[in-house]
Amino acid sequence: MALSRSHDLINLMLLVPTLYFVPREFYLPFATGYLIGTFLLSPDLDLKHSKPSKRWKVFRYLWRPYQSKSKHRGISHVPIVGTFIRIAYLVLAVFLLFQAFVLLLHYVDPSLEVFLTKVDMIGLLQELMYREESFYFLLGLILSEVFHVLIDLISSFLKGYL
Numbered sequence: 203m204a205l206s207r208s209h210d211l212i213n214l215m216l217l218v219p220t221l222y223f224v225p226r227e228f229y230l231p232f233a234t235g236y237l238i239g240t241f242l243l244s245p246d247l248d249l250k251h252s253k254p255s256k257r258w259k260v261f262r263y264l265w266r267p268y269q270s271k272s273k274h275r276g277i278s279h280v281p282i283v284g285t286f287i288r289i290a291y292l293v294l295a296v297f298l299l300f301q302a303f304v305l306l307l308h309y310v311d312p313s314l315e316v317f318l319t320k321v322d323m324i325g326l327l328q329e330l331m332y333r334e335e336s337f338y339f340l341l342g343l344i345l346s347e348v349f350h351v352l353i354d355l356i357s358s359f360l361k362g363y364l
Contacts, residue, residue: 208357209350210253213240216349228338235342243288243343245279245350248272264295281348289343297323 224232244254278284307314
């Protein structure tokens with residue numbers, strides 16, 4: 203298994219050549235997704251003390267339930283599936299935190315609660331899903347995961363022969 207520093211460095215080096223295959227107008231969403239996938243939404247989030255977990259700072263506790271249900275190199279390391287599981291988990295966690303915040307506001311200032319309950323989170327997610335930029339963002343996330351898994355496989359293969 204490659205070290206986190208190796209994952210980060212190799213993923214960064216692979217970003218530039220992959221941009222060749224991305225239309226120029228989508229460089230920013232692709233690169234943003236790729237970098238978020240490399241540094242924050244890495245398959246190694248299934249490890250409590252991994253570099254990606256530590257990068258979340260105080261929000262790393264948000265990932266504890268995910269880590270308790272995931273075994274390292276399990277489903278989180280399956281390309282595409284792992285990405286969608288982490289995204290779904292993050293969306294669910296943000297939704298639950300938002301609902302808790304709205305409930306808290308009910309007791310602090312009910313007028314703010316009314317304002318926040320008008321936020322259509324489902325509609326916002328649907329709007330984002332149909333944008334071309336979202337496709338390239340997601341592609342960046344997935345490709346960073348694919349490279350991560352390939353680096354793990356190559357590293358394990360080489361350790362077996364060296």
